[in-house]
Amino acid sequence: MPRYIAHLDMDAFYASVELLRYPDLRGQPVVIGGGRRHQPALLADGTRRYARLAEYAGRGVVTTATYEARALGVHSGMGLMKAAALAPQAILLPTDFDEYRRYSRLFKAAVAEIAPQIEDRGIDEIYMDLTDVPGAQDAVGGDPLGGVRAVARAIKENVRRATGLTCSIGVTPNKLLSKLCSDLDKPDGLTVLTEADIPARIWPLPARRINGIGPKANARLEALGIRTIGELAACERQWLVEHFGPSYGAWLHEAAHGRDDRPVVTHSEPKSMSRETTFERDLHPRADREQLGALFTRLCEQVAADLARKGYVGRTIGIKLRFDDFRTVTRDQSLPSPTDDARLIRHAAGQCLKRVTLDRRLRLLGVRVGGLRRKEEVARPGPPVAAEPSAPYTLPLF
Known part of the structure; x- marks a missing residue:
């Protein structure tokens, strides 16, 4: 059989969801990315004012774009400033995950x-x-x-x-x-x-279209004169092994011939859940302390909501920081028992934060919960970690 x-x-998933909300934008170049300050403004006459890409200033990236914007050269992962140079009149909408x-x-x-x-x-x-x-x-x-x-x-x-x-x-x-x-x-x-x-249909395609051939491997293939999947398929297996190693070389040969015996995996347990945000501008741990504290709390609440919605609890709480020099730092700690409680996650993440020297501006902040288990598999929760029950949380900086 x-x-x-x-x-x-x-x-164009994200863009298509936005067009359901703003059907008047259908057929126009629309770019999704940036922060909530680009939210459309409802005018007195019932129409909306949309931000244009030309108005954007910052270092955000394109999350996705409509096909009309893609035709102008805009694509996912491109810097919004670069996209603005290509399509200044394109509509800019914020992401709504x-x-x-x-x-x-x-x-x-x-x-x-x-x-x-x-x-x-x-x-x-x-x-x-x-x-x-x-x-x-x-x-x-x-x-x-x-x-x-x-x-x-x-x-x-x-x-x-x-x-x-x-x-x-x-x-x-x-x-x-x-x-x-x-x-x-x-x-x-x-x-x-x-x-x-x-x-007829696969071999004429560029080799980079195969999922698993990244930019570096594709550059090496092109340096060897291999640009299409058909040209890759014409290579001897041993020749590919000699140039790319026994594992990857053999896989390239199989992939070029369309061979893949992986099953459809209908269930797999996640190892962790995380939320992170890249700031529109670098935030200073001292000058922007209140804003950072609010963002930090929101990330913890979002991770907790993700855990609760999917029925998981976790013991290992971690943070991720990226500074303005692109240095990335992570810290984590384990709780006595797994949790999906936002306050406990926030408290543990704050303890992790104390172990980082916050001497530079930040461009990214993230919170992660690992060591996941199904909630119904946990017999009973352990003793709660002491945390401020209602006071607004601020970063423990100095």
């Missing part, structure tokens, strides 16, 4: 109604095993792949009905090929390939 593995990728997570849960629930074998790969993408989904193995109209195409279309329609959003799906015999194919016909695409289609 043929194996049908699918990869579903939501189309709580809303994106809500829509993520909605689209995954819609998929599960049809294909329950799901591997969660993040907020906007999943793998699905469609092999045993009713109808997937049927031939329709003489097309042996007609059944699985119909299943994939039903999934896309269910996602659209539940969220109002579009997605792109690639269906192939394995995860590696499916991830490649979900990107071939974006947006709102559906690509179904068999191994026989690899030479």
Whole structure:
């Protein structure tokens, strides 16, 4: 029985969620990134005033962009100032991760109604095993792949009905090929390939399109005269092993031929949960103490809410600081018993903070909870850690 593995990728997910909220922006170049100060202003006549990318000043990065903005050269991870030079009139909207997570849960629930074998790969993408989904193995109209195409279309329609959003799906015999194919016909695409289609559809693609070939490996391949997946497939396995080592070289050979036997993993326990924020401007531990304290508390509360929503508690509380010289420092400590209580997390994170010399401006602050366990598996909580119950928390600086 043929194996049908699918990869579903939501189309410009964050931007698409924002367009549901601001439908008047459809068809325009829109960039998502930056802080809440770029929130649209509601005017007296009922219209909204949107910030333009040309107005942005800072060092934030693009979280995502609509396809209209991408056509102007803007892409995820690009600095907003650089994006402003390319598309100054593009609309700038702040990120709203709580809303994106809500829509993520909605689209995954819609998929599960049809294909329950799901591997969660993040907020906007999943793998699905469609092999045993009713109808997937049927031939329709003489097309042996007609059944699985119909299943994939039903999934896309269910996602659209539940969220109002579009997605792109690639269906192939394995995860590696499916991830490649979900990107071939974006947006709102559906690509179904068999191994026989690899030479025509996969080999002409750039080698860097294979998930697992990063910028450094791609640069090495190009230096060796290998630019496409087909050129990589033409290389002898031993030659690749000699140039890239026994493990990675062998994997490159298998990947170029579209071979991948990884299963769809339907359940895996997270090892930690974290929240962090990069500031619009560097914050000084002394001059910006009140603002840092409020942000610190908010991060702890967000991590606690994530733990509670997903049913986990954790013992190891950690912090992450990045200074204006890009030096990154982490500290952690273990509690007597696991918790999802925001005050206890905040107190323990504050103790970690005392072990850091805060002598420079900060550009990033993060809070992490590790050593996770399912809440129902913990018999009873240990004694609480002493913490201020209601007083506003400030950073223990000097």
